Amino acid sequence: MNSSLIYEILLYLNSFYFGMFALCEFGMGIFKAVNLPYPTGTVISEFLLLLFLCCTEFVRIFLGRKGNLTERGLAVLVSIGLTVPSIFGVLYFLIWQTYVLRLEVVLCAIQLILQGLEVGFALLCLLSFYKSGAY
Amino acid sequence: MKNLVLKMGNSAALILGISTFCFYVCIYAQNETQSQEINSTEANIVCTNNVTDDMNYVCDLDKANVTPSSAAITETEDFNGTTEIVGLESTLSTEVVSIANETESGLPVTISTVKSEIQTTKHSETTTETVPATTEMVLEAQPVSNEICACDLSMNSCDINCCCDGDCSDNDRLAFSACHTRTSFNFDSRHCYQTHFVYHNNTELKLVRNEDGLFCIVRDNLPERFTYQNRKVVTTLLEFNKLHRNHKTFSWPAQEVYRPLFDSSAPFRQGSVIWAVVNRTLVPFSLPMKVTHALCQASRAMYYLNDWSGTCQVPASDxxxxxxxxELSANTFYKGFTVLVSPQFINETYDNRLKEDCPADVCIPVTVHLCSELKSKISLFEQCTEVSDLQSAVYNSALQHCQNVVKEVRYMIYHNGTVGITKVYAYVWLTNMTLNTRLSQKFSITFHWAKDTETFHRSGNPGYIVGKPVMSGKKVTQIFGTEGEIDKEAIEIDENPEKWLSIAGAKNDGRCDLEGNEGNSLRYSVTFGENRRSSCMIFVSPSNFTSPSACAALHKAVIQLLSGNMVANVTSAKEFNFYIATFGDAKVEDTGDWTQVILESVPSFLTSSSRSDDWTLTCKGIVTSIHIDIMFANVGSLAVPQAKILGSVFRFGPPHDIMFTCSSLHCAHETDEQHFEVVSSVSFVDVTKPAIVEFAEPPVYEVKLPHDFFYPFFSNSPLLRPSNALVLVSLFFFPSVQSRLH
Structure with missing residues (x-):
């Protein structure tokens, strides 16, 4: 029994949190697109990026939970790998997108903290898997 | 199981690959779109971020407010700081306010000090470190608009009040009273931080206020929306024409010299040219007019049924x-030509000259009247007499002036519609003028129906029309009957609209027309809806200050001038017999259509004193201004609003002391003149109420009971009859019967 409870809790929490995050981002995207001027194409690319982030996050959380519960190190490893594009995606919404709203700063910060914690616990989890030789 | 994991790993790797590819595509697309715009201010953002933490200092706003000293300047020359101001009074209450010099708005690019150069390099360094994607854009990263110092117009010299001028030293800036409006910062209320200027000072201090709200913009990565797009310089004609075609352009219309053409077949109606015949030649009937300056330079063709009036000046140099x-001679205006009744009377095709003399019923001569001085009390016809011939302008060598020059010509043309002109009258006023002066001439033409006797011009029907004179008059009471039992009230108004409500005007030299008596003085009509202010000068000499009675006379003269002889013998506001028509078509018999002008205060000369010491003579308490407030509202349908005057007030200004400062001892020079200004003004106030929907009140049902309803059992009651009693009983006891009865 090497599965990490905290990692599972974090992932479970993150799955709901990210659902909310994506919904909020989508809503704010529409809000900004309506209210503020955008260079041509930027709105579409930002929405595409959100879509990409959704996909990455879904796969990341799915693989993380699966790997944690079935004690498969590879899945957890892939999940950790997917954290990189995911973090970049969140960072994009935090820093590089055309207009950053205050709510986005808050949401992105929480998401980043969650992701950081998950990476940490995923590594601990992996370590325990390797120790017990379950891989 | 292992297979599955492998598969999952494969698919995950695939997804990872695709998604990273996607991510970079998106990032690339984003960069592409941003680099389409010329500027990117990645540099700014990073800079401010990095530097904000370095320098934080608190500065007291009050101190900065009061003394824009050199200390304050040096404090803020470190542009990269974020200054926190705590405890700001008034508009910003107790909110924490921070003063920041964002690099995007605070740094003038032209500053040539070493310091700013260092800062710029610093920016680029930090940018290259943190945002590798935009390294190549760093050099052109500064937006242009915010760095322009538009007031720096003289090179190598300090422009006065130009705070961003790099040529000015701190000491130079101390001499500035204010800063020229610099290029205004970009303002968007949706930003979390709004910048306001603390005050116009020599420093670069700006105020940033925290705005609450989750949806405010924390970071704006698109400052280009505050800058214009750059366009390339056009080098070829092809490009120029292409650009030119795509944009709206204004071109001057091709000027055509308009020459009225004679056309006998066209109907003679409003706007047709009136023709005069001079020596068998047809020319448009025209009057002198001014074009670019006051002199009579050109002549203007007169058009049928278009009233016209104009003034212009004629010089007499020798x-x-x-x-x-x-233009000086009266002959020009009536002699030597005849007026064509209607072009339709000439059948032949027009070739500049008529073949034979114009018959007398087709070409009519001008009947000329010589008029004496304009007076209000008598009508135009009484002061003018018909004459056969007028003297032409002659130089009188004895008096050294030009005699019998034309001052005013009024044409009155009687017509019969399309049938044509029936009579042409010219009313001529002559005057004398000294040489080397200019004479202001007035020409006018009016058209009247031949069948009309006397027309009175309304100021609107029913509501006032903007630009028409405000009707005013006096109330008179006529007593009929032998014992004066039937008295009839009516309003007496002048036929001449120029004699209605008016304000004093100035003569050519700016003096008030004090001598003009009984409406002869120069006054401007108060026209509806047009606010007007006019002032003139009253010249006083030491003789005006000799005694209290002289001061009182001066006071009275001013009041007369201001009110137009209306307030002459008024002692109380109620006595003020001056009425204004509420509607433009008010009838004189109907006094309800008129509203009495309210006199705010009766100007009385109480402090009648003239004081004279050696150097000044004073008249105390002279009223020098009047303000007429007229209140109106639109009534009736919204589609055709009718202006109705609700009331008006004459307000005399506060009394002033008129002083005469002597130029020499004891005011010896009797001929010395000094002046003071007398001001009259009119303003119209619109107090129209917005349209409201009003419904009729529900009708009131009056329930009537028989008069003996409550006493049905008295002997004489009709209710007591057997049949009624039966009904009553049945009503009480058999409710079912009741329904059947109905």
Missing amino acids: VERCESHR
Whole structure:
């Protein structure tokens, strides 16, 4: 029994949190697109990026939970790998997108903290898997 | 199981690959779109971020407010700081306010000090470190608009009040009273931080206020929306024309010289040219007019049924010009031509000249009247007499002036519609003028129906029309009957609209027309809806200050001038017999259509004193201004609003002391003149109420009971009859019967 409870809790929490995050981002995207001027194409690319982030996050959380519960190190490893594009995606919404709203700063910060914690616990989890030789 | 994991790993790797590819595509697309715009301010953002933490200092706003000293300047020359101001009074209450000099708005690019150069390099360094994607854009990263110092116009010299001028030293800036409006910062209320200027000072201090709200913009990565797009310089004609075609352009219309054409077949109606016949030649009937300056330079063709009036000036520079100038001589305006009744009477095709003399019923001569001075009390016809011939302008060498020059010509043309002109009258006023002066001439033409006797011009029907004179008059009471039992009230108004409500005007030299008596003075009509202010000068000499009675006379003269003889013998506001018509078509018999002008205060000369010491003579308490407030509202349908005057007030200004400062001891010079200004003004106030929907009140049902309803059992009650009693009983006891009865 090497599965990490905290990692599972974090992932479970993150799955709901990210659902909310994506919904909020989508809503704010529409809000900004309506209210503020955008260079041509930027709105579409930002929405595409959100879509990409959704996909990455879904796969990341799915693989993380699966790997944690079935004690498969590879899945957890892939999940950790997917954290990189995911973090970049969140960072994009935090820093590089055309207009950053205050709510986005808050949401992105929480998401980043969650992701950081998950990476940490995923590594601990992996370590325990390797120790017990379950891989 | 292992297979599955492998598969999952494969698919995950695939997804990872695709998604990273996607991510970079998106990032690339984003960069592409941003680099389409010329500027990117990645540099700014990073800079401010990095630097904000370095320098934080608190500065007291009050101190900065009061003394824009050199200390304050040096404090803020470190542009990269974020300054926190705590405890700001008034508009910003107790909010924490921070003063920041964002690099995007605070740094003038032209500053040539070493410091700013260092800062710029610093920016680029930090940018290259943190945002590798935009390294190549760093050099052109500064937006242009915010760095322009538009007031720096003289090179190598300090421009006065130009705070961003790099040529000015701190000491130089101390001499500035204010800063020229610099290029205004970009303002968007949706930003979390709004910048306001603390005050116009020599420093670069700006105020940033925290705005609450989750949806405010924390970071704006698109400052280009505050800058214009750059366009390339056009080098070829092809490009120029292409650009030119795509944009709206204004071109001057091709000027055509308009020459009225004679056309006998066209109907003679409003706007047709009136023709005069001079020596068998047809020319448009025209009057002198001014074009670019006051002189009579051109002549204007007169059009049928279009009333016109104009003034222009004629100079008389020498003797010869006095006698030879056409416009000065009265002959020009009635002699030597006849007026064509209607073009339709000439059948032949027009070729500049008529083949034979114009018959007398087709070409009519001008009947000329010589008029004496304009007076209000008598009508135009009484002061003018018909004459057969007028003297032409002559130079009088004894008096050294030009005699019998034309001052005013009024044409009155009687017509019969399309049938044509029936009569042409010219009313001529003559005057004398000294040489080397200019004479202001007035020409006018009016059209009247031949069948009309006397027309009275309304100021609107029913509501006032903007620009029409405000009707005013006096109330008179006529007593009929032998014992004066039937008294009839009516309003007496002048036929001449110029004699209605008016304010004092100035003569050519700016003096008030004090001498003009009984409406002869120069006054401007108060026209509906047009606010007007006019002032003139009253010149006083030491003789005006000799005694209290002289001061009182001066006071009275001013009041007369201001009110137009209306407040002459008024002692109380109620006595003020001056009425204004509420509607433009008010009838004189109907006094309800008129509203009495309210006099705010009766100007009385109480402090009648003239004081004179050696150097000043004073008249105390002279009223020098009047303000007429007229209140109106639109009534009736929204589609055709009718302006109704609700009331008006004459307000005399506060009394002033008129002083005469002597130039020499004891005011010896009796001829010395000094002046004071007398002001009259009119303003119209619109108090129209917005349209409201009003419904009729529900009708009131009056329930009537028989008069003996409550006493049905008295002997004489009709209710007590057997049949009624039966009904009553049945009503009480058999409710079912009741329904059947109905």
